[in-house]
Amino acid sequence: MSGLRSTSSRAALYAVPLVLGLLGAAAAPAGAAASHAPHSDRPVTCRGQGVDPDALVRHRTEVVINAPLRTIWSLQTDVERWPSWQTPVESVDRLDHGPFRKGSAFRWTTPIPPNPATPATSLDITSTVRQIKHHSCIRWTGPAVGEGLHIDGVHVWTFTKVKGGVRVSTDETHTGAQVEADVPTATKLLGAGLEAWLRELKSAAEADAHNRPH
Numbered sequence: 001m002s003g004l005r006s007t008s009s010r011a012a013l014y015a016v017p018l019v020l021g022l023l024g025a026a027a028a029p030a031g032a033a034a035s036h037a038p039h040s041d042r043p044v045t046c047r048g049q050g051v052d053p054d055a056l057v058r059h060r061t062e063v064v065i066n067a068p069l070r071t072i073w074s075l076q077t078d079v080e081r082w083p084s085w086q087t088p089v090e091s092v093d094r095l096d097h098g099p100f101r102k103g104s105a106f107r108w109t110t111p112i113p114p115n116p117a118t119p120a121t122s123l124d125i126t127s128t129v130r131q132i133k134h135h136s137c138i139r140w141t142g143p144a145v146g147e148g149l150h151i152d153g154v155h156v157w158t159f160t161k162v163k164g165g166v167r168v169s170t171d172e173t174h175t176g177a178q179v180e181a182d183v184p185t186a187t188k189l190l191g192a193g194l195e196a197w198l199r200e201l202k203s204a205a206e207a208d209a210h211n212r213p214h
Helices: 007-013 016-024 069-077 079-084 183-211
Strands: 057-065 091-094 105-112 121-133 137-146 149-162 165-175
Touching: 057 183, 069 149, 069 165, 069 183, 079 091, 079 105, 121 149, 165 183
Parallel strands: none
Antiparallel strands: 057 165, 091 105, 105 121, 121 137, 137 149, 149 165
């Protein structure tokens, strides 16, 4: 992929940590470790569909959350509430109405501050739900577009009741010239983003469960 290492591609890579933070959540702070469960052997799929098998950039992880499944599901699918518990999400707009279902779409944004290679801008992501099973799994796809940057993502989530709570598993792939210009770095940053998303989902869900009257 050396031919993709143009000046614009290298410049766009300065924004990739924030981009992957938006697609997977904010990149984890230096030295922060996500508390995640060992991977189960089951593939992360929803109604038989998974991530892009040909993508060069991919990360899978999971965590056990000590909260009711309905709480976790509500936080994840009530996308317009994401800014209240996901640090990097600036805004979310549902593009349809009613229950979160197959075909539901939402546009979300995150700011990208100025850096030596690119000016301050905003990254726009439009995600469309392709498969969903209530309280079980979600699969959405969509592009993330910013100045000099375009990434196509496929993101799958599964929710499984286990001893101690709910195991939330996620698998995501990215394709696009900028991320494919430096696959190891893009993969590392995607991983940091997904670990942060799970960490914030766990924190929000467990806090909500703790604060509910018993």
